[in-house]
Amino acid sequence: MDLSGAHWRKATRSGTSGGNCVEVADKLAGVVGVRDSKDPGGPALAFSPAAWRSFVADVPTRS
Secondary structure (H helix, E strand, C coil): CCCCCCCCEECCCCCCCCCCCEEEEEEECCEEEEEECCCCCCCEEEECHHHHHHHHHHCCCCC
16 A cells, blocks of 8 residues: 555654654545654554544543
């Protein structure tokens, strides 16, 4: 899958410490891209929008 034209943003649930950050590209046709912000040229995962919504709904929030 070609994600070269994706516009990446830091996920809102990533920590603020700058270490463990996930970037998400969510305005792609039929797919949500996910990658490690420390390795932007590395591999990326691709989820269907429904699978991504399900994943995010199950991620616990920090207290």
